[in-house]
Amino acid sequence: MQQSSIIKIGMTREFFDVGAQIWDREIFDAIAADPRVEITPLASGESGVTAADLAAHDILVVRKTGVPQAAFEGDGPLRTRLICRFGVGYDHIALADCTKRGIAVTITPDGVRRPVASSIVALVMALSHRVLEKNALIRAGEWGAGRVLLGxxxxxxxxxxxxxxxxxxxxxxxxxxxxxxxxxxxxxxxxxxxxxxxxxxxxxxxxxxxxxxxxxxxxxxxxxxxxxxxxxxxxxxxxxxxxxxxxxxxxxxxxxxxxxxxxxxxxxxxxxxxxxxxxxxxxxxxxxxxxxAPHSLCWTDECATLTSRGVRDAITAWLDGKPLPNLVNPDVLRAA
CATH class of the missing domain: 3.40.50.720 (NAD(P)-binding Rossmann-like Domain)
Structure with a gap:
């Protein structure tokens, strides 16, 4: 969607935590280099996106930080037109309110498909071979018990x-x-x-x-x-x-x-x-x-790169006025 003014992209603060880089910096640096956009951290914290965030940004990028129904209370104007979920699940986003207020929501399934599936494989293998139990036994000096533990x-x-x-x-x-x-x-x-x-x-x-x-x-x-x-x-x-x-x-x-x-x-x-x-x-x-595991078993460099790429593709499509990939509330197109 071609604009004459700078497009403000707000990213939740979890993307900027020191020592916890969860996105591909090269990809997001490329987004930031687009002269049409300006990327800033959101002021809101883990409690969730606020009405002020929605009023101040054209695009929001969120991960675990929610977009609660409370953010839509009141009848003030909302600037946001696109929310990019860095991941797949969107149960923490008030989707009906987004649709009602004309905000498209996208996800990044290609980013997590293989990494999460690989996590399932890892758990199947570890459980079937009783890796955790045998690891505990050998650390406790129980070599013999570990040798006969049947997988x-x-x-x-x-x-x-x-x-x-x-x-x-x-x-x-x-x-x-x-x-x-x-x-x-x-x-x-x-x-x-x-x-x-x-x-x-x-x-x-x-x-x-x-x-x-x-x-x-x-x-x-x-x-x-x-x-x-x-x-x-x-x-x-x-x-x-x-x-x-x-x-x-x-x-x-x-x-x-x-x-x-x-x-x-x-x-x-x-x-x-x-x-x-x-x-x-x-x-x-x-x-x-x-x-x-702490909701992070799939978190690999592959996951970070592919998920970042999915967010980039959604932002680029919106900027260029093209159909949004992986749109989860298509009714927003009819409401617009």
Missing amino acids: MGLEGRVLASVGFGNIAREAFRLLAPFGMRMMACDPRPDMAVAEGLGVEIADFGTVLSQADFLTVNCPLSPATRHIIDAGALARMKPTAYLINTARGALVSQEALVAALAERRIAGAGLDVFEVEPTGAGNPLFAYDTVIA
Whole structure:
């Protein structure tokens, strides 16, 4: 969208934290070099984007900092017309309010597809080989106990996903050489893609009961919150592992702790938690069959570069008046 005045781009402060570079500097330096734009840190903190931020900037770039409904209270003019989410999930952005006020929201799926899928692979491998448990034993001098701790071979085991989007599909592609049987449930599955990948589409209950490794790969919404609850966990095999790299609230932590305590599942690989950040006293950490990471397992140089590239492409498209890539609220086009 060609403009006669400088376009103000506000980036949330998390992008500027010392020692925590989470974006590709070369890519963003190239954006900043565009004579049409000016990039500045937002004054708002982790509490979220404010009405003042929306009134002062044409474009916002956000990561974990939310865009709450409170930012839209009042009837003052809003300058912002584009919010670029540095990542994929946008449950922390008041999307309906953005659409109502004419603000387009984009995400960067190409940036996280392979890195998150690789994280799932890493957790499958670590859980199946019981890496964390064996690491703890050898550090405690228990060489013999570690030698006889039996892992799980992957040939013929069932890798199942709740959700069949980009990340789940990439995980299936990466794990296909291990000879696993692959299953998924999804309300709107692409059957042609499933057939090409050799993935069986089944109902939720079948996926739960058949999985040896159950991965959660669906968006968080009121309908999916606690989709893995006590009832779902009760339908899993006692030898099965749960893997969640999507959103913490998709899994009931209370139900998961109970299932682990009663040995109704074998263990879990978790990169996300219901409450983040989670503290050292989280009851899940009492189990050596739980592998945990602070919502950052996918965070590699590859992820930083690809996600930055996705933000750059959205900003460039907006500046040039071209269709926005990965727009999540297309109704904004009709509202404009």
